[in-house]
Amino acid sequence: MKTHFIAIGGSAMHNLAIALKDKGYQVTGSDDAIFEPSRTRLEKRGILPEELGWFPEKITSGLDAVILGMHAHQDNPELAKAKELGLKIYSYPEFLYEQSKNKTRVVIAGSHGKTTITSMILHVLNFHQKDVDYMVGAQLEGFDCMVKLTRENDFMVLEGDEYLSSPIDLRSKFLLYQPNIALMSGIAWDHINVFKTFDDYVDQFRKFVASITPGGILVYNEEDPEVVKVVENAENYFRKIPYHTPEYEIVNGKVHLKTEMGDVPLSVFGAHNLLNLEGARHICHTLGIMDEDFYEAIMSFKGASKRLEKVEREDQGILYKDFAHAPSKVKAAVKAFCEQFKNEKKYGFLELHTYSSLNPVFLEQYDHAMDGLEEAIVFYSEDALKIKRMEPISPDLIKEKFKNQNLKVFTNAEELHAYWETLDKTHGVYLMMSSGNFGGLDLTK
Template identity: 55%
Template sequence: MRVHFIAIGGAAMHNLALALHKKGFKVSGSDDEIFDPSKSRLEKYGLLPEKWGWFPDKITSDIDAIILGMHARIDNPELQKAKEMGLKIYSYPEYIYEQTKDKTRVVIGGSHGKTTTTSMIMHVLKCNQIDFDYMVGAQIEGFDTMVKLSEDAKIAVFEGDEYLASPIDPRPKFHLYHPHIALLTGIAWDHINVFPTFENYLNQFETFINFIKPGGSLIFFGDDQHLAKMVQNKRDDISYKAYKSHSHKVNNGVSSLITKAGEIELSIFGEHNLQNLQGAYLICKELGLSDQQFYTSIKSFGGAAKRLQTLAKSKQTIVYQDFAHSPSKLEATTKAVKNQFPDRKLIACMELHTFSSLKEEFLPEYHGSMSLADIAMVYFNPKTVEHKKLKPITIQQVQEAFGGENLKVYTDSQVLLTDLMQLNFDKTNLLLMSSGNFSGLNLKEVADKIIEKA
């Protein structure tokens, strides 16, 4: 098989390219710019384009499939050439489905916790030497790539993102996987740029449930009011199973599961992660694993990259990095750290970086989301707002939207860093939350300096 990637440098796209290369496919691709880690990884396997840009002459009749990335525009010259030639054009979720049509597909959806829950399942399956294909939205310890596709695996585990599939396919990605086993972690409005109302956003999850294969199953977080209402109209041809947080306790900053076989210490923590863990447990049970297999494996799970990831620590201070950027994620992550270390102060610092988070009408959704922090800092870059062609927002608007007397808003990351370094970190944890990098800050270096100072 020969496949060509238009916009090969994306996080998901380059991982799919690597997966197909490892499967023995002939892979080529183009992009107008590629950054690390995508650049280095593509170069390692001889898949990095020789030049940046779009080259219609790369589109030839011997290509079996074009895979179109979200980064490409609808007027992309390579895309136009492929259309003229009548070549098969897929979004990456469409192509992943094509490669796994004969496998048992497990799809993890929801507004939050998808990556962590998917990672937990992957970790347990690998520990028990069960072969499986996968697609996950972060780099996971013990896995070379974020995508694996093979001939022999009977199971495929996918993180089910609700964002759009491609520039020419406005369907949410998770509508394209048609799972046999599905899990929904909860629903909180996100992606306002493509789902302008909450009702429209909810509809995507109702449609996802309708795409579960007959005879399949839906596992869902039972305390989510939107899911609880959604599942009242049950399908007769699938099974439903609600879950809550796994029984646990916290002692000296360490969370332990309470099981029939005794207590099991974890490397992760937080109410949201105990919810994720219980969902992963039920998925693994559906796949035939025993309690012993699950609990023995989950002890060594250290979390997904940038999900409450420890950047640096001392006896009195820990600096965490987290991908949290939506209101529900901010609230869950802040609560997790505060509850885990109730005798320590918490400084929570987040960046408004995504389209939704920088949109004036979405800002009120953040109200109270960082109220548990002793000191809260919010940063946004006005140039990012301009780049996304959004209406300008002000410091005062952000301040009023978040609320609380513990919060300060910044538009200069260097001023934020200066203020941060002047704080007292004795018996204090720091939480850095963003889907970006605070306009170029090296967060690991920041963390190391804080620990030295503390």
């Protein structure tokens, strides 16, 4: 099968391209910008484009599929050529469904926790040598590529994202998967640039639940009132399995899960991660993994990449980085950090750089998000606001919306870096929350 990727360099797209190459497909692609690690990984597989840019001549009638990434625009010349030739154009999630439509599809959805839960499930299955197809949005220890597609496997585990499928398909990605088994971890307004109201956002999850195949299974977080409301109002038929935060205690800085089989020591921490773990346990149970085997495997789970991930520093300072940027994720990460390090001085850094996080209306969702930290720092770039053509935001407005007048607010990367250099990283503990890089800050030094 011959496939061509328009915008092959994306974090998700390049993983799919590699998976198809490994499956034996002929893979080509184009992009106008390809960064690391995508560049090296594509080059290693022999599918890195020879030059950057868009080349309509690559689009021929001999292609079986064209896969369109979100990075491409509607007026992309390769897309125009594909339409002209009448080729089948897939979005990323649409193609994943096509590859898994004869398998049992397990889809993990939610505003927060979906990457961690998917990672936990895959870790447990891998530990017990249960082979499945999968797609997950973070790098996992022991996994080379974050997409796996085979002809043989009966199950496919998919991280279900509510964001748009492609520039020409404005449906939420997870609406294309039609899960046989689903999980919903939580609902908290996100992607305000696409979903203008909270109800519009929640409606995507209503549609997701409605897309569960008849007689399927939904595992859901019963501690989230919005999730419960969506589940209770669903009109289609499926089996409902609720879950909640399990009992645990922290002994000498290590989390121990309280189970019928005794205490289970974990390598992760935070109540939200234990809630994620419980959801993963129920999903694994539906896949034939007994509790004893689940606990045996989960003890060695160290977390998904950039999810409360410990950074190894030259000075041995204690520093964790987290992908958290949406309000619910920030609050969960801060709460976990404060609980884990009760007796240490806690520094928390948050970078605001997504469209939603820089919107004054949406900023209200961050109220009290940094409470509990001895030093709370928020950074956003005034240049980023200009690039996004957004109105300036004052540091005073940030403090007001966060309901924290003790916040330190930086709008210039150089000033942030200068402050960072004044801190002795061997004293206190540090939590760095961003889907960016704090203007190029090196967290290892």
